[in-house]
Amino acid sequence: MISLKKYLDLETAGGPIEGELEEQDLVSVAMDAYGAALLEMGDCSMAVCPGMGDGLKGSLQELKARLSSKIDNAALLAIDSSVRAQLSEWSRGVAKHYQQKANEVKELLLAMARTTESVSARDQRSAVQMSEVTQRLKAIASLDDLTEIRASIEKSASELRTSIDRMTAEGKAVLDQLREQVAGYQTKLEEAEEQASRDALTRLSTRLHVEGQIDWRIQAHSPFCVALIDIDEFKKINDQYGHLTGDEVLKQFATELRSASRATDVIGRWGGDEFIILVDCNQTEAETQVERLRDWICGNYTVKRTQGDLKLRVNASIGLAVHRAGEDMKKVIERADAAMYNEKKAASRKQSAA
16 A cells, blocks of 8 residues: 555656556545544653543544545544544543643642741731830939839740740741641642553653663663563454453463563553563573563463453564664664564564464
8 A cells, every 4th residue: 555655745746656546545544644633742741741641542542543545534524523522522622731730739829829928927026026125215214213114124024035936836827827838739740640650541651751761771771671562363353353352361461460560660551452561680580570570471361341241362572672882772672672672573473374
């Protein structure tokens, strides 16, 4: 099938496209381009708001699966209308999500402003009281009666001590209140940050979070290895049993990955049915870890459904790459990806031969 870019290039040059481009070929190119655009929008939604992007991405994948060169106008218009509606609903949801986070920060700033105002008012009251005591002490100098002088000094000292005690108590109360408010908002912000760094479906780290961890290790010159994991023939599960079943398999697979990994490993969902594990060790240790993972995550899975439990055999291909000195993130990921697909091709050839 001819690509859209090739078609446009040839159209611009005015040249023939293998004789002439038939109308059906053009429709196929357009459907492929539209489907690719839907998938790209899904990936972008994950980057913009990881906590809310998974739902939109799954919906767009389902719509993309309904596209074909034989689709009629009514069905295509229905899909297009659904895409527009979902994008509109998702954008409103994301705007509301970030507005809520902005409101939390604003509330914290207002709390700090109110506390500052309270401290200022307290200090102003205390300054007035101090001024009155000072004036009274100055007036003592003009007194001749020692008894009156003593009584005035005692009264001034008592008022001064009371004022200082009140300032201390009020100051402690204000600071305790501010400390409590800051702790509350800090917890909210940490929860929001944690949510943003977690994949909504699997609760593993997001791709952006894992990329940040890789960048940090590269900058720190810390040795590490990357393992990319892809579930074999996952598309067949979605096509045959539906995306809800596929999602359940992804969640169970993620749980098994966590169970088989070490506490220090960074485990993330790379995209779709691909996962990534970042391990801080040398190649020998990483290879041992990969074999342990393979034995653990590959096997029989059971998905509970209303129409009865579904038992599936799940296998995965794993590509391992050791970070090399001076290598950027893109290079090490490309090598891990190439190793994963080489393993997938070898497994496919072996299956075909059998």
